[in-house]
Amino acid sequence: MPVNMKQLINLVDKEDWPFTQGHRLCPGCNAPMVAKWATMTAKALGYEPVVGAATGCLEVSTTIYPFTAWNIPYIHNAFENVAATISGAEAAYRSLKNRGRLKTDKPIKFIAFGGDGGTYDIGLQSLSGAIERGHDFLYILYDNEGYMNTGNQRSGSTPPGADATTEPIGKVKTGKVMFKKNIVEIIGAHENVYAATASTSDPFDFMAKVEKGLKHEGPAFIAVLAPCVRFWRIPESDGPAITKLAVETKYWPLYEIDRGVYKITRKPRNFKPIEEYIRSIGRFRKALQHPEYMEMIEEMQKYVDTRWERLLKFEEATKDMYLR
Amino acid sequence: MPTKLAITGAAAVAHAMRQINPDVVAAYPITPQTPIVEYFAQFVADGAVDTVMVPVESEHSAMSAVVGSAAAGARTMTATAANGLALMFEIVYIAASMRLPIVMPIVNRALSGPINIHGDHSDAYAVRDAGWIQLFAENSQEAYDMTIIATKLAEREEVLTPAMINLDGFITSHGVEGVEILDDEAVKNFVGLWEPKYPLLDIDNPITHGPLDLFDYYFEHHRQQQEGLKNAYKALPEVFAEYEKISGRKYDFLDLYRMDDAEYVMVVLNSAASTAKYVVDELREKGIKAGLVKPWVFTPFPKKEILSALDGRKAVVVLDRAMSFGKEAPLYSLIKSALYEAKEKPMIGSYVYGLGGRDVTPSMLHIPFEEAIKGELDPNDERYLGLKE
Numbered sequence: 001m002p003v004n005m006k007q008l009i010n011l012v013d014k015e016d017w018p019f020t021q022g023h024r025l026c027p028g029c030n031a032p033m034v035a036k037w038a039t040m041t042a043k044a045l046g047y048e049p050v051v052g053a054a055t056g057c058l059e060v061s062t063t064i065y066p067f068t069a070w071n072i073p074y075i076h077n078a079f080e081n082v083a084a085t086i087s088g089a090e091a092a093y094r095s096l097k098n099r100g101r102l103k104t105d106k107p108i109k110f111i112a113f114g115g116d117g118g119t120y121d122i123g124l125q126s127l128s129g130a131i132e133r134g135h136d137f138l139y140i141l142y143d144n145e146g147y148m149n150t151g152n153q154r155s156g157s158t159p160p161g162a163d164a165t166t167e168p169i170g171k172v173k174t175g176k177v178m179f180k181k182n183i184v185e186i187i188g189a190h191e192n193v194y195a196a197t198a199s200t201s202d203p204f205d206f207m208a209k210v211e212k213g214l215k216h217e218g219p220a221f222i223a224v225l226a227p228c229v230r231f232w233r234i235p236e237s238d239g240p241a242i243t244k245l246a247v248e249t250k251y252w253p254l255y256e257i258d259r260g261v262y263k264i265t266r267k268p269r270n271f272k273p274i275e276e277y278i279r280s281i282g283r284f285r286k287a288l289q290h291p292e293y294m295e296m297i298e299e300m301q302k303y304v305d306t307r308w309e310r311l312l313k314f315e316e317a318t319k320d321m322y323l324r
Numbered sequence: 325m326p327t328k329l330a331i332t333g334a335a336a337v338a339h340a341m342r343q344i345n346p347d348v349v350a351a352y353p354i355t356p357q358t359p360i361v362e363y364f365a366q367f368v369a370d371g372a373v374d375t376v377m378v379p380v381e382s383e384h385s386a387m388s389a390v391v392g393s394a395a396a397g398a399r400t401m402t403a404t405a406a407n408g409l410a411l412m413f414e415i416v417y418i419a420a421s422m423r424l425p426i427v428m429p430i431v432n433r434a435l436s437g438p439i440n441i442h443g444d445h446s447d448a449y450a451v452r453d454a455g456w457i458q459l460f461a462e463n464s465q466e467a468y469d470m471t472i473i474a475t476k477l478a479e480r481e482e483v484l485t486p487a488m489i490n491l492d493g494f495i496t497s498h499g500v501e502g503v504e505i506l507d508d509e510a511v512k513n514f515v516g517l518w519e520p521k522y523p524l525l526d527i528d529n530p531i532t533h534g535p536l537d538l539f540d541y542y543f544e545h546h547r548q549q550q551e552g553l554k555n556a557y558k559a560l561p562e563v564f565a566e567y568e569k570i571s572g573r574k575y576d577f578l579d580l581y582r583m584d585d586a587e588y589v590m591v592v593l594n595s596a597a598s599t600a601k602y603v604v605d606e607l608r609e610k611g612i613k614a615g616l617v618k619p620w621v622f623t624p625f626p627k628k629e630i631l632s633a634l635d636g637r638k639a640v641v642v643l644d645r646a647m648s649f650g651k652e653a654p655l656y657s658l659i660k661s662a663l664y665e666a667k668e669k670p671m672i673g674s675y676v677y678g679l680g681g682r683d684v685t686p687s688m689l690h691i692p693f694e695e696a697i698k699g700e701l702d703p704n705d706e707r708y709l710g711l712k713e
Contacts, residue, residue: 048527052392063535073524075395076534077418081388087378088350088392088400089524095347095376095398096525104527126388129381 442681
């Protein structure tokens with residue numbers, strides 16, 4: 001049975017918040033929703049979550065010493081190593097458990113949070129290593145498509161045409177031209193892993209995936225599209241509406257790769273053109289003033305269409321063919 | 325009964341680790357440290373220990389995993405050398421700031437570039453301000469002993485500071501020597517159980533580890549780290565004395581060799597001290613009052629002990645197995661600064677030797693003594709031993 005509203009309400013009634021109010025993330029930020037939904041799901045399922053975070057908005061805004069917004073064990077080490085850090089904690093858990101030295105017999109689950117910079121780019125090595133070694137942990141990427149904490153620099157996740165300070169749009173350049181790195185396929189290719197996308201527009205899809213990830217024995221990974229209202233130049237209340245559009249335009253398909261088996265978890269009946277998604281976000285405004293950017297949008301449309309077709313075929317072709 | 329084994333320094337360290345039986349070891353191989361990890365992995369594979377071993381994909385992740393594990397409440401160790409330590413560098417500082425009593429043998433090796441896999445002390449010096457306790461071992465026996473001592477010291481509540489044990493690449497790590505291994509039980513009782521106060525895995529008392537420390541607290545936390553090292557300085561004689569009880573081997577801040585009436589003193593770290601002791605003996609036979617000071621403890625730097633050992637001597641020559649580009653050699657500058665408070669300042673001279681594993685011979689170590697005896701030392705002239713010019 002997937003986690004349901006009743007279980008979550010129960011936690012709210014008991015004021016048993018793993019991640020509390022009082023953090024200093026921006027109004028409208030999508031990262032705290034991700035953190036809250038994930039940790040509450042773990043709690044609702046009866047697990048004791050132990051959280052690691054990479055350096056980034058979620059970390060700097062929730063643990064300003066001597067305050068903390070975490071009501072559960074939490075560790076931050078550095079930017080690029082949350083996966084390695086949590087793998088050490090998980091190894092310690094196994095060792096202390098074997099030796100009968102743990103003070104609790106409640107089931108502990110390890111959850112690591114990282115932004116896109118800490119995941120797609122600088123943290124990819126430590127994440128890949130931790131997954132290959134098969135540590136039992138859930139890694140949640142909150143993907144806001146740039147280095148927002150340090151002021152809107154480009155990352156391996158930044159889409160073409162999105163204004164970014166280290167790949168700005170100028171008189172002769174339309175900013176970044178490269179497409180996003182396909183992180184879920186990269187992680188899925190580790191084979192011993194449950195990997196999925198999610199979106200802040202669809203909390204129940206996300207929570208169902210968190211549940212799968214926690215129950216999966218071994219590494220699990222969820223990439224959640226989570227806008228930064230500040231640098232995406234969108235109204236504070238619009239995050240989930242925009243991610244909904246991302247799903248409806250095939251920009252961010254909701255799917256999972258469970259040990260090699262593909263499954264699309266949301267199949268919109270009618271798709272919208274990707275241009276609609278791009279026009280709804282302020283960070284593309286400058287690029288849209290460049291006539292050549294329209295060609296880029298056409299290219300992106302072709303790309304997302306092809307990827308969708310490919311996903312459908314993968315879903316068909318990999319049915320029940322678990323690799324591990 | 326202790327047993328004497330003919331083993332390498334790497335094997336000696338691995339035996340100490342086996343007897344300590346840490347909860348977690350996360351490590352990555354790097355020459356010349358690799359045999360430590362290999363020996364230890366074999367102990368795990370054979371069931372000689374029940375440590376959870378995490379064979380990570382880089383030294384950066386080794387130190388990161390070790391931080392996660394130690395914070396979780398597990399007794400945790402790793403080992404590295406040179407470029408591996410350089411890759412860990414960022415997290416080496418974080419481990420110290422989180423007050424995690426991690427123990428890490430360093431098999432000293434030249435830092436690239438140019439790439440070189442042989443021994444010098446550029447790696448140890450590179451992290452000298454990271455906030456770790458740094459012990460130096462002349463030979464395999466000392467490397468074994470120091471690994472056990474470091475574990476006890478680092479975990480003391482008033483210390484809570486990670487510790488590294490330095491041993492010379494290839495010379496100590498790969499050279500076979502007779503090493504006395506204590507009884508497993510003796511080591512187990514000596515190190516005891518590690519009971520951290522605020523483990524991450526204490527889910528009933530959740531703690532936030534590694535928070536953001538702004539200008540309002542960062543300074544205070546550094547001040548506390550300084551206190552941890554001051555306490556390590558105070559605790560060391562006690563831990564050494566306790567270790568002497570189980571081993572019969574006496575350690576101190578400084579290894580003083582023929583220093584009672586010495587007039588010409590050499591200061592050198594690690595394996596070259598063995599050669600230096602031989603040279604001191606040769607000079608003593610000729611009636612020259614030579615002596616040697618070998619720091620066992622580099623951080624916390626035993627300034628008071630150095631001062632009392634060197635004050636009033638005729639000349640002091642300091643040997644460094646690394647350079648500090650554009651500045652005085654690291655050990656030399658520390659010794660020189662310690663001598664500022666000397667009542668009778670000796671003549672001093674700085675010698676750089678053995679970089680990148682270059683051989684250190686007795687005839688080479690005679691040179692600083694000869695120059696000291698002739699009164700030819702110049703405190704501002706860095707001199708090189710065995711350099712092809």
